[in-house]
């Protein structure tokens with residue numbers, strides 16, 4: 189129950205046993221083309237897809253190095269570890285990140301973005317970490333950010349590493365010019381491949397202004413795909429097979445059903461953990477359906493609590509990041525998550541709390557179970 193990597197279904201693991209083939213062969217071209225087409229469906233886009241052999245950070249970095257030049261201004265909401273890293277990356281690449289800060293667990297008011305664009309006439313890009321994994325906080329006005337960026341002629345970039353495949357993200361409808369995600373979270377594949385979608389306008393810019401890099405130079409990927417349906421560099425073939433299988437599972441379930449399942453499981457987690465006597469960390473209008481961040485109660489030592497969950501109940505969850513270390517715990521509710529995972533996690537958390545001498549409400553599991561009835 190980590191916020192990534194998440195559990196990988198056996199069907200996806202087994203797919204990796206396929207032979208390691210020549211990546212300059214028709215078999216590979218068929219494989220790659222099919223992954224691109226399936227990814228477009230999951231992203232709900234007709235944009236180009238580049239499949240990078242890298243973790244999410246590599247894809248996030250690609251969204252910066254292919255777009256930001258010295259002095260370019262980029263607006264970015266900052267409310268946790270991953271949005272801080274992204275803003276710092278923009279600065280370190282020579283850009284000027286215009287940070288719109290909010291306390292962890294909250295999002296800045298939307299008006300602040302309008303204000304930033306009014307104050308700065310030459311903003312090139314609006315970057316947003318859609319789901320701030322470090323605090324379990326989701327931006328619920330991404331569609332409005334996309335409209336704003338497109339009205340102002342700026343590029344809109346979404347770091348959707350810990351949300352795509354589990355919550356709404358219609359890339360074309362929301363005007364997302366660059367959308368990056370990673371295989372190991374809501375898509376429930378092994379870590380190591382990270383897809384990036386690029387709009388026609390952003391692609392044209394990247395082709396005319398390529399970055400001084402080799403591996404993360406997306407122009408090379410467009411060229412190889414257009415000319416050969418290949419990648420410019422050696423792809424992680426077993427991970428490609430696994431990723432294709434994971435995409436098949438997403439498409440078989442259907443995005444609408446999958447998003448609904450994630451929402452119901454998150455509702456059950458928030459309700460069940462609240463009934464136990466715990467409080468969610470994020471503000472109600474910003475709570476993530478992928479990562480359930482919860483405040484510790486007095487007497488719940490992070491190391492002891494998570495240690496008990498792991499050793500006694502075989503349930504792995506994450507602690508807090510930075511300043512939140514020891515103050516919150518985080519449960520990943522992504523990918524394969526279902527009735528079993530929710531109930532097993534909540535009852536194990538209750539037992540571990542009791543073992544630490546913290547009283548819980550015995551009705552909490554039925555509160556969660558009631559919410560899960562919506563799964564059908």
Ligand code: PLP
Pocket residue numbers: 192243244245246248270317319320321322347348349350370
């Ligand atoms: N962005 C977000 C929102 C994330 O949650 C993460 C990882 O958890 C990353 C970027 C970095 O991804 P990775 O650890 O796969 O490099």
